[in-house]
Amino acid sequence: MRLTLIIVLLLMHLSPAASAQKCNDKRLALTFDDAPTIDTGIFTGEQRTQRIISALQQAGVRQAGFFAVSERLDEAGDRRLSAYAAAGHVIANHTHSHINLHRVSTQAFLQDVKKAHRALSKYPTFMPLFRFPYLNEGISAQQRDQIRIGLNNLGYRQGYVTIDNFDFYLDRLLREATAAGLGIDHSKLSQLYAEVIVGAAEHYHNMACRWLDRTPAHVLLLHENDIAALYLNSLVTALKASGWSIIPVTDAYQDPIAKFMPDTLLLGQGRVAALAHLAGAAAESLRHQGENTDYLQQRFASIITESDTPH
Ligand SMILES: [Zn+2]
DSSP: OOHHHHHHHHHHOOOHHHHHHHTSOOEEEEEEESOSOOOOSSOOHHHHHHHHHHHHHHTTOOOOEEEEOGGGOSHHHHHHHHHHHHTTOEEEEOOSSOOOTTTSOHHHHHHHHHHHHHHHTTSTTEEEEEOOGGGOOOSSHHHHHHHHHHHHHTTOEEOOOSBOOOHHHHHHHHHHHHHTTEEEOHHHHHHHHHHHHHHHHHHHHHHHHHHHSSOOOEEEEEESSHHHHHHHHHHHHHHHHTTOEEOOHHHHTTSGGGGOOOSSSOOTTOHHHHHHHHTTOOGGGSOOTTSOHHHHHHHHHTTEEEEOSOO
């Protein structure tokens, strides 16, 4: 048995009774990548930020995580990150230029992380947590390990996710439909967004129960995008209706899985998928239907009501 697998099992093992109980405890933290995002045909960046802050406040979410990209920190961007911090949300590092580790050297990548650190560490709620753009942690085991050491030397912990999903793709469909002047049934789109994200949460929760014998404190990946700005309240309501409680992001990263660096290159779906894969789950079994662009396109087509554009 590989050493990594033994460590996973030792770390994760609980008795069946404890496992059953541990699988009833569904907790997750909300995290948003890519702030400050650009103006779109739906919201300006500042409108988007204000809507997200007020939705989090209304939903009683005390501390979400914002993994920011410092390249976009102009005056308005700075105001937006300051507003998240003032509302009690954590600001963390998502590189300076949203750099893809599959396309650059280890050294160039770490320079970009340092540049972001210099820009982001001034915010009062900044925490040295790092999230990889595209969840790309390296093209080889050697690069992955060099980056892990580099981040550690910079004083960073990994801001991993456990619940992956394609919220960015639904947001893209929404922006494209809006730009094309198509009519959108907002009530149905709100339900679709909540259904897809709650479905993802359940999927990774069940995966953890099956392969890790417990469900960890989860970290939900979202983006600072228009679809979140429109429907975050419905999403939180749907999560709560499915038995989830929303926890502060710092609590989520206290989970034992935060200390374990999975020895696999299957890292692009987050930490639970990586650990499940190490415990024996086949890679192709790890995706859920909401992580499929054809499926989302089909579902999205059903919420288009009419076209305002001349034929
Ligand atoms: Zn990103």
